[in-house]
Amino acid sequence: MEFILAILIGILFTAAVYLILSRSLLKVILGTGLLSHGAHLLILTMGGLGGSAPPVLIDGVTDFADPLPQALILTAIVISFGVTAVMLVMAYRMYAVHQTDNMNELRGNDEHD
Amino acid sequence: MEFVLLIFLPVIFAILVPFVYKKIKGIHTGWFVLLVPLVLFGYYASFLPLVMDGGHAISEMKWIPSLGIAFTSYIDGLSLLFTLLITGIGSLVVLYSVFYMDREKEDLGSFYVYLLIFMTAMLGVVQSDNTMTLYLFWELTSISSFLLIGFWYTKDKSRFGALKSMMITVFGGLMMLGAFILLSIMGETFSVRELIAEAPELVSQPYFTLALVLLLLGAFTKSAQFPFYIWLPDAMEAPTPVSAYLHSATMVKAGIYLVARFTPIFGSASTWIWLVTGIGLLTLFWGSFFAVKQTDLKAILAFSTVSQLGLIMSLLGAGAISYHATAAVFGFATYAAIFHLINHAAFKGGLFMIAGIIDHETGTRDIRKLGGLMSVMPISFTVAAIGSLSMAGLPPFSGFLSKEMFLESMVALRHFELFNFDTWGILFPIVAWIASVFTFTYSMYFVLKTFIGQKKLDQLPKQPHEAPIGMLISPMILASIVILVFFIPNVVGKWIIKPAVMAIQPTLYANPSAIDIHVKAWHGFGAAGLWLTIGIVAFGTLLYLTIPKWQPLYRMQPDSLSLNNGYDAMMRGSEKGLNRVSRLYMTGKIRTYLLYMFAFMSVTIIALLFIKDAFVLDMNSFAAITLYGSLNAIVLILSVGFVVFAKSRLAAIIALGGVGYSVALFFVIFKAPDLALTQLVIETVSVALFLLAFKHLPALSTHGETKRNKMVNLIVSLSVGVMVTLVALSSHSQKMIPSISQYYKDTVKTEAAGGNIVNVILVDYRGFDTLFEIAVLAIAGIAVLGMIRLRVSRKEPTDENK
Numbered sequence: 001m002e003f004i005l006a007i008l009i010g011i012l013f014t015a016a017v018y019l020i021l022s023r024s025l026l027k028v029i030l031g032t033g034l035l036s037h038g039a040h041l042l043i044l045t046m047g048g049l050g051g052s053a054p055p056v057l058i059d060g061v062t063d064f065a066d067p068l069p070q071a072l073i074l075t076a077i078v079i080s081f082g083v084t085a086v087m088l089v090m091a092y093r094m095y096a097v098h099q100t101d102n103m104n105e106l107r108g109n110d111e112h113d
Numbered sequence: 114m115e116f117v118l119l120i121f122l123p124v125i126f127a128i129l130v131p132f133v134y135k136k137i138k139g140i141h142t143g144w145f146v147l148l149v150p151l152v153l154f155g156y157y158a159s160f161l162p163l164v165m166d167g168g169h170a171i172s173e174m175k176w177i178p179s180l181g182i183a184f185t186s187y188i189d190g191l192s193l194l195f196t197l198l199i200t201g202i203g204s205l206v207v208l209y210s211v212f213y214m215d216r217e218k219e220d221l222g223s224f225y226v227y228l229l230i231f232m233t234a235m236l237g238v239v240q241s242d243n244t245m246t247l248y249l250f251w252e253l254t255s256i257s258s259f260l261l262i263g264f265w266y267t268k269d270k271s272r273f274g275a276l277k278s279m280m281i282t283v284f285g286g287l288m289m290l291g292a293f294i295l296l297s298i299m300g301e302t303f304s305v306r307e308l309i310a311e312a313p314e315l316v317s318q319p320y321f322t323l324a325l326v327l328l329l330l331g332a333f334t335k336s337a338q339f340p341f342y343i344w345l346p347d348a349m350e351a352p353t354p355v356s357a358y359l360h361s362a363t364m365v366k367a368g369i370y371l372v373a374r375f376t377p378i379f380g381s382a383s384t385w386i387w388l389v390t391g392i393g394l395l396t397l398f399w400g401s402f403f404a405v406k407q408t409d410l411k412a413i414l415a416f417s418t419v420s421q422l423g424l425i426m427s428l429l430g431a432g433a434i435s436y437h438a439t440a441a442v443f444g445f446a447t448y449a450a451i452f453h454l455i456n457h458a459a460f461k462g463g464l465f466m467i468a469g470i471i472d473h474e475t476g477t478r479d480i481r482k483l484g485g486l487m488s489v490m491p492i493s494f495t496v497a498a499i500g501s502l503s504m505a506g507l508p509p510f511s512g513f514l515s516k517e518m519f520l521e522s523m524v525a526l527r528h529f530e531l532f533n534f535d536t537w538g539i540l541f542p543i544v545a546w547i548a549s550v551f552t553f554t555y556s557m558y559f560v561l562k563t564f565i566g567q568k569k570l571d572q573l574p575k576q577p578h579e580a581p582i583g584m585l586i587s588p589m590i591l592a593s594i595v596i597l598v599f600f601i602p603n604v605v606g607k608w609i610i611k612p613a614v615m616a617i618q619p620t621l622y623a624n625p626s627a628i629d630i631h632v633k634a635w636h637g638f639g640a641a642g643l644w645l646t647i648g649i650v651a652f653g654t655l656l657y658l659t660i661p662k663w664q665p666l667y668r669m670q671p672d673s674l675s676l677n678n679g680y681d682a683m684m685r686g687s688e689k690g691l692n693r694v695s696r697l698y699m700t701g702k703i704r705t706y707l708l709y710m711f712a713f714m715s716v717t718i719i720a721l722l723f724i725k726d727a728f729v730l731d732m733n734s735f736a737a738i739t740l741y742g743s744l745n746a747i748v749l750i751l752s753v754g755f756v757v758f759a760k761s762r763l764a765a766i767i768a769l770g771g772v773g774y775s776v777a778l779f780f781v782i783f784k785a786p787d788l789a790l791t792q793l794v795i796e797t798v799s800v801a802l803f804l805l806a807f808k809h810l811p812a813l814s815t816h817g818e819t820k821r822n823k824m825v826n827l828i829v830s831l832s833v834g835v836m837v838t839l840v841a842l843s844s845h846s847q848k849m850i851p852s853i854s855q856y857y858k859d860t861v862k863t864e865a866a867g868g869n870i871v872n873v874i875l876v877d878y879r880g881f882d883t884l885f886e887i888a889v890l891a892i893a894g895i896a897v898l899g900m901i902r903l904r905v906s907r908k909e910p911t912d913e914n915k
Contacts, residue, residue, distance in 0.1 A: 001736040004746050005779075006841040012772075014834030015753045017711055021704050021826040023816040026765075026807070030756055033769050033799070037776050042837060044783060046844045047852075049736040054784045055870040057862060065784040067870035068854040073788055074875060075886050081795045082893035088806040089897045095810050102816040107701035 005045045012038030025094070025101035029087050036080035040073045117172040117186035119156065120236045123149050127229035134222035142221045143211035149229065150203035153236075157188075157196045164193050164612045167624035176246070181303050187242035190612025190625065194451065195239035195363075195370055197609075198458050202362040203232055205587040209466050210354035212584035213473060224264060224352070231257035231359065238367050244293040244303045251289065251331075254364050255282040261359060262351040274347035277680065281344045285334025289371070292327035295320040296378075309377045309619065316381060325379045328371065329388055336368025338426060339396040342419040343676050349411040353469025356411060361418045361461040369422065369454060372429050373617045376447075380433035380618075390430030390526075394544050396423025401551035405558055405660065406667040410468040410478040413559050414461065417504065420552065421457050424519060425450050427545070431522050434529055435621060443525070444614070444621065448606070448630050449518035451613045455605070456511040456598065460500040463591035464559070467497045470584055471563065476574030480558075485568035490579045492589070494564045499592040505556035505653070506549065506646060511598035514632055517642035520545060524641050546645055553653025558660065602632040704826075711829050715836040722839055731846035742782050749775040762807050770800040787871050 012034055019031030051065030095101055126149050134142045160170060169189040176182050188196070207228070214221060234257055237250030256279070263275030293303070299318040300308045308315070315321060332338075337345040348360050359365070372389060379385045400420025407413045432447030470493050471486070472478045487494045499510060506516030523545040527538045570577070579585075598605055611625035622628055636643060656663075672678060698705070722728045752775060755768030773796035780789035857870055857878065867873035875883050 001738050001742055002842070002845050003732075003735060004738065004743065006838045006845075008746050008749060009841050010834035010838035011750060011753060012834075013837040014830045015757050017830035017833045018826055019757060021707060021711075021830065023704070023818050024814055026762065026810060026813055030765055030769055034753065034756060034772060037772055038837070040788075041776065041779065042841055044779075044785070045841050047854075048734070048845060049783050050734075051784050054786050055858075057868040057870070064870075066852070066854050067857055067874060068852060070785045070788055070871045071874040071879065073785075074791055074871065075882060077788070077791050077795055078886060079889060081799060082890045084799055085802060086893050086896050086900075088802055089900045092806050092809050093900045101811055101814075103703055104816065107703070 001049050002045055005041060005049065009038050009042050009045060012041065023103045025091050025103060025106070028103065029084070029091055032087060033084060036076070036083070040076055040080075043069045043073050043076070115172045115174060116156075116170070116188075117174050117184050117240075119153060120184070120186060120240060121233055122153060123229040123232035123236070127226045127233075130225045130229065131222045134225075141211045141216050142225055143207055143214070146225045146229065147204060147207045147211070150200045150207060150232065154197065154200035154204055157193065157200060160188055160193055161608055164188065164190050165608055165625060167612065167615060171242070180245075181243075182245045183243050184237075184246050185242040185304070186240040187306065188240060189616045190609075190614070191370070191373055191616035192239045194455070194609055194613045195366070196236060198366070198455070199232065199235045199239070199363050202358060202458055202462055205462065205590060206354045206358040206362075209357070209469075209584060209587040210352075212581055213354055213469055214352065224261075227257050227260040227264070228355075228358075231261065231364070235363055235367070239370055242305050244297065244305060244308075247305075248286065248290050248293055251335075251367065252283065252286050254335075254367060255279055255286060258282070258348070258359055258364055261355045262348050264352055264355070265350070268350065270347075271350040274344075274350040278344040278348045280684070281334050281341055281680075285331045285341065288327045288334075289331025292324045292331065295324035295327070299324070305374065312378045312381075315378060321379075322382070322384055325382060325385055326388075328375055328379070329385075329392075332368035332371040333392060334368070335371070336365050336422045336426065337396075337419050338368070338392050338423060339399050340676050342396065342400065343680055345419055346407075346412050346415040349409070349415050353411070353465060353472065356414075357462050357465035357469070361414070361465050362458040365418065365422055366425075366454060366458070369425050369429065369450075372426065373450070373613075376429065376433055376617050377619055381436040386430050386433050388430070389433065390427045390541070393423045393425070393427030393430055394523075394541060394548070396420065397427060398544050398548040398551070399423075401548045401555060403667075404555035405551065405664065408480050410471060410480055410483075410559070410563065411465070413480070413555060414464055414468055417552070417555060417559075418461060420548065421453075421461065421504070424548075425454050425457070427541075428453065428519060428522060429617075431526055431541075432617070434526075435618060438529055443522070443529075444618065444628065445518060445525075445630060446522035447614050447617055448610060448628070449515055449522055451610045451617075452602070452606070452632070453512075453515035453519065455609070456503065456515050456595070459591045459594045459598070460503040460510075460512060463496055463588040463595070464500040464504070466584075466588040466591070467493050467500065470580040470588070473584070474575065474580055475577040477572075480562050482569055482572040483563045484566040485564070486577060487564040489568075489577050490564075492579060492585050494560075496585070496588045496592045497560050497564065499595055500588075501556040501560040503595045505553040506649065508634060509596065509599045511595050511602070513646075514599060514602050514634060516549070517636075517640075517646060518632070520549070520642045520645045521640070524645075546649065549645075549649045550652045550656060553649050554656040554660070557653065557657040561657070599634070606630065606632060708825070708829055711833050715829070715832040718836050719832070719839065722843065728839060728843045729846045730842055734846065739782065742779070745775050745778050745782065749779075760813065762810075762813050763804075765813065766800060766803045766807065769803070770796060773799065785871075787869070 016031045016033075016035035016038055019027045019034065022028065022031075047066040047069035049065075051063055053061045053064040055064045055067035055070065091101070094106070098106065100106065126146070130142065130146065133145050137145075163170060167190075169187065171188075172186045174184045176184055207225075210224075210228075214224060231254060234250045234253035238247060238254060241247040241250060259275045259279040262278055263271050265271045296308055296315070297303050299315050299320055300311045302308060302311075334341040345360060345365065349356055351360065376385075397420050400416045400418075400423060404413050404416035404420065407416060428446045428450035432443060432450060435443035435447070468478060470490075471483065474490065475483065475486070477483065503510035503512030506513050520542070523542040526541045529538060607626075611628045611630075614628055615622050615625045698709075749772060752768050752771035756765055756772060759765035759768055773792065777789045777792035777796065780786075780792055857874055861867055861870050861873050865873045865877045867877065
């Protein structure tokens with residue numbers, strides 16, 4: 001199962017990076033969304049996917065999933081939501097001010113080199 | 114007492130200077146500053162008896178012991194000589210500056226701070242035994258020189274001169290650092306003394322010649338040797354006390370010091386002898402020849418300084434021959450170098466001060482407007498005449514003695530039979546003699562054109578009169594030294610010169626008194642020096658009288674071929690060229706920079722995985738493949754494909770939601786119910802947020818992305834994907850240390866009294882993480898609110914360059 005997940009994470013990262021490198025700001029935002037999904041699955045896979053029960057102490061259960069990656073991912077999910085929210089609003093303001101979502105036009109002018 | 118700390122005395126005093134300047138208005142700040150060099154001079158003079166017997170003193174303060182870097186003050190004949198010059202001339206210059214720098218008009222606080230920093234730096238250069246701290250102080254002299262040249266920073270020429278001197282001397286300093294590093298690799302020490310002790314082994318090392326050339330680059334740039342001298346004339350924009358101190362008596366002699374200090378290491382190499390002697394003589398000739406072209410008093414002195422530094426340099430080069438030939442005359446050359454160095458500091462310091470006085474009292478330094486000042490400024494004239502005649506090499510002034518020793522050393526070069534000197538050696542006395550003729554000519558030009566001849570009072574901006582006595586004290590002291598030394602050369606020789614010579618050639622003499630040199634003014638009619646001097650006076654006078662006839666010849670040299678022009682073109686070219694180069698890769702587009710980062714990251718990590726054999730695949734530890742898992746994987750891949758290839762925004766958002774939900778399903782499958790719940794909630798809110806935001810954003814567009822760009826993006830993103838897959842697999846397959854999870858599992862009941870391990874980790878074990886996470890979310894919320902609500906009025910872009 002880890003093997004499939006590893007390939008899946010690779011696909012998620014490939015798609016995310018491809019979108020981030022595109023010229024459209026909207027695609028960049030979509031790309032960051034995919035990137036965080038990839039990262040979450042990556043943490044989970046690194047820790048191992050074994051375990052037959054959730055990490056909750058119930059009498060008699062000893063083989064449960066690794067709790068540590070789960071705790072880390074829980075934090076990461078919430079933070080990535082915050083990032084997405086800020087990115088979206090920033091894009092909204094940027095478009096309101098500059099009237100474009102073309103990344104090539106959104107660059108510093110030569111005076112500031 | 115640890116006297117190494119005294120090096121820092123000036124810079125510590127510099128901290129007080131601004132307060133003194135602010136609080137005590139009635140007294141010139143210079144009077145307080147004067148204490149520093151005076152005290153230091155007195156203290157260091159007490160080392161004279163010790164050093165005279167060939168002894169030395171060491172004091173050390175550790176700085177970075179693990180790297181072997183320490184502040185070491187090593188006082189032997191050579192460093193003591195320079196130390197006394199720095200503090201002695203320093204005292205006179207500060208005294209002079211009290212009368213030269215106006216208390217009301219000038220920013221004395223900054224001036225003396227810079228001057229004191231320079232003093233510390235210079236003391237550090239000549240006393241440091243550790244090459245790394247020597248380099249540190251060396252660069253500090255460049256920086257303080259930069260600040261002092263640019264002291265009148267509102268003038269364009271000051272800023273230009275300051276930058277030019279810094280560019281050239283810092284370049285040289287870097288080269289010198291290279292030499293020090295090579296030396297430390299070869300000798301495995303930073304200590305100059307230890308390197309000198311290892312000198313015989315160093316000669317055969319492969320980097321020896323490279324280190325030699327790099328070191329000489331440092332010395333030549335600092336001591337204004339050809340072709341690096343061009344910064345010195347431009348440095349004359351500094352206030353005159355600075356020119357007298359830094360640019361004639363001390364800082365420019367740091368290069369001389371460096372050559373002298375490293376002679377025991379490099380002196381036996383033929384490259385060293387040829388370069389030091391050759392470049393020295395070329396500089397001597399070049400400087401003296403172009404001095405007559407100048408019309409600014411300080412520019413004449415600048416070129417004369419260049420030329421005299423060349424003279425001392427060539428003597429040091431000739432002195433190094435004594436490693437190969439036992440003839441006493443070569444040891445003689447080193448003696449002459451040190452002797453002339455002292456004489457030059459005395460007469461040139463005085464001449465600069467006189468130039469400053471003339472500038473101060475008449476309002477101009479243009480020699481074409483000056484003339485006949487002798488009757489108006491008799492004392493200044495006397496001092497200038499003494500200085501100039503000493504510079505020209507006439508008795509009864511100290512310059513005569515060292516000049517004659519110089520001429521005899523150059524004549525003696527003919528008799529040296531190694532390194533092709535027997536064929537080319539004849540050139541040395543000829544060039545030296547011609548340069549001396551020009552030296553005589555410009556010395557006369559300087560003093561006679563200013564003080565003799567008809568008065569042109571109507572051309573002067575100010576009514577000239579003699580300078581105040583305080584201003585004249587320093588040059589008068591220097592002039593009396595010039596005369597005094599002529600009559601007691603051997604006393605000076607015994608106390609100062611011989612210990613210094615011994616420091617330069619430690620292997621040749623057992624102690625300073627073993628140096629068998631006795632300076633005489635009169636060698637009889639058979640001496641070559643006498644006839645050469647007579648010839649110099651005759652031809653020099655002839656040239657001086659015919660200056661109006663041949664001075665126009667200088668105009669034959671086109672401006673475009675001058676070294677200055679070369680420097681300017683190089684500066685302009687490098688500025689434009691480098692700008693163009695950096696434009697090539699700094700496009701200002703975010704895509705370019707991200708491409709660099711992603712490509713670099715993936716390539717290095719993949720390469721590292723295989724170079725270090727870190728990629729491990731342990732199939733046995735994998736969990737079993739389940740039906741639900743595989744199905745969900747297919748859903749996920751399909752959704753990702755939709756996100757990438759969707760033509761409409763709505764489709765893309767829904768597909769992104771699909772990715773999120775299938776990730777949540779994975780959490781369910783892999784026994785992570787808390788994650789699944791959170792993910793479901795967050796994903797739902799996210800999709801809503803996307804829909805809301807995209808309502809205000811334009812439709813999806815590729816913005817004319819080219820095929821080629823897409824290909825590059827695809828390659829880079831594929832390599833990132835591969836990298837992540839490999840990292841995921843190998844990090845799962847190997848664990849360097851056991852996971853902390855087991856600790857959580859074991860103690861969750863006993864320590865935290867909880868059952869849900871994930872929740873306990875979040876709120877208990879790693880409670881602070883969660884707290885900060887909440888803080889981050891709050892900040893993000895404020896940012897979102899701010900960006901939506903705040904409306905900054907659109908202003909015209911303000912750019913400070915416009």
